[in-house]
Amino acid sequence: MSTSRRKFFKNTMLAASCAALGPVGRVSAGNRLASFVSGKTRIAKEFEPVYLALEKKGELTKREQALWQIFKKCKLCPRKCEVNRLAGENKICRATNKLRVHSAGAHFGEEKPLVGEHGSGTIFFSNCNLHCCFCQNWEINHRGDGSDISHKKLAETMLGLQERGCQNINLVTPSHVIPHVVRALRIAISRGLRLPLVYNTGGYDKLDTLKLLDGIIDIYMPDFKFQDSKVSYKYCEEAKDYPEVAAAAIEEMHRQVGELTVDAKGIARRGVILRHLVMPNNLAGTDKFVKWVASKLSKNTYVNLMAQYHPEHKAFDYPEIARRITAKEWKQAVDWAKLAGLKRLDL
Numbered sequence: 280m281s282t283s284r285r286k287f288f289k290n291t292m293l294a295a296s297c298a299a300l301g302p303v304g305r306v307s308a309g310n311r312l313a314s315f316v317s318g319k320t321r322i323a324k325e326f327e328p329v330y331l332a333l334e335k336k337g338e339l340t341k342r343e344q345a346l347w348q349i350f351k352k353c354k355l356c357p358r359k360c361e362v363n364r365l366a367g368e369n370k371i372c373r374a375t376n377k378l379r380v381h382s383a384g385a386h387f388g389e390e391k392p393l394v395g396e397h398g399s400g401t402i403f404f405s406n407c408n409l410h411c412c413f414c415q416n417w418e419i420n421h422r423g424d425g426s427d428i429s430h431k432k433l434a435e436t437m438l439g440l441q442e443r444g445c446q447n448i449n450l451v452t453p454s455h456v457i458p459h460v461v462r463a464l465r466i467a468i469s470r471g472l473r474l475p476l477v478y479n480t481g482g483y484d485k486l487d488t489l490k491l492l493d494g495i496i497d498i499y500m501p502d503f504k505f506q507d508s509k510v511s512y513k514y515c516e517e518a519k520d521y522p523e524v525a526a527a528a529i530e531e532m533h534r535q536v537g538e539l540t541v542d543a544k545g546i547a548r549r550g551v552i553l554r555h556l557v558m559p560n561n562l563a564g565t566d567k568f569v570k571w572v573a574s575k576l577s578k579n580t581y582v583n584l585m586a587q588y589h590p591e592h593k594a595f596d597y598p599e600i601a602r603r604i605t606a607k608e609w610k611q612a613v614d615w616a617k618l619a620g621l622k623r624l625d626l
């Protein structure tokens with residue numbers, strides 16, 4: 280099970296290595312540098328991220344342009360606010376035309392296939408399009424904590440993570456900033472980026488936008504949080520269409536990249552990693568979720584069933600989610616997953 284992101288922030292903040300997006304990826308110790316260089320060489324020989332082919336064909340520029348067009352009357356995500364983000368307007372996600380990032384660093388608490396020896400190169404974007412009332416990172420996702428940075432700086436951050444030996448670039452909550460990400464990616468490609476991109480999302484993604492990411496993203500890592508529209512409406516800023524939107528989005532992700540494939544060392548190279556947070560009183564609909572995965576995706580889907588729910592932010596306003604799950608609820612969730620025939624459970 281992955282370490283909580285809150286814990287990750289505390290660790291990274293204490294290390295003061297990434298809060299201000301300063302020298303991300305710089306390495307001072309000689310031994311460590313040597314291992315990163317050898318890591319980089321290994322990647323160059325054995326792996327080529329999908330976006331390189333798109334860039335060679337000139338297609339990545341077109342995709343980027345199409346994404347910026349959507350920004351003008353923003354329908355990047357299912358909220359379809361239709362505000363002019365390019366002119367600095369904002370609505371539900373609170374993001375404007377600025378690229379705002381909270382932190383970046385090597386994260387060792389993500390799923391094992393993402394971590395390897397040197398960690399997942401995680402970049403946390405400020406703000407969010409879903410706004411769950413129990414968000415563990417509400418300071419970043421609701422309050423928008425972070426700093427505005429340039430595309431060049433984001434590209435340098437990606438390259439710094441690669442220099443550090445990270446296995447991938449893990450884009451956390453990228454749905455509302457994806458035009459910025461693609462622009463930065465193109466700068467980073469021109470300077471040698473070769474790591475796969477992980478699209479790490481709450482699952483509230485629009486099909487049209489995802490189709491523009493086909494051939495850019497190697498690894499999709501969505502949550503599938505809820506199966507009941509009344510529940511998502513109540514806890515996630517009236518997102519009553521969440522269950523159907525997330526289901527369609529995850530099917531599209533699966534169509535693009537398939538089941539998770541790993542290299543000889545068990546490092547993720549391409550595919551879907553699906554996350555599901557078990558909630559108190561089965562409010563996440565875990566029984567329905569596991570059946571859906573088995574029937575609509577595949578029993579071989581990599582599923583991280585997560586037990587670490589704990590009330591945060593406004594969760595205390597709702598008595599039914601103002602506690603952790605019990606051992607009995609967790610056992611029930613695991614039994615459901617096994618009964619559904621899921622073979623790649625990360626517990």
Ligand code: SF4
Pocket residue numbers: 353354355356357358359360361362369370371372373374408454455
């Ligand atoms: S990305 Fe933000 S502004 Fe655009 S549609 Fe979604 S919530 Fe609205």
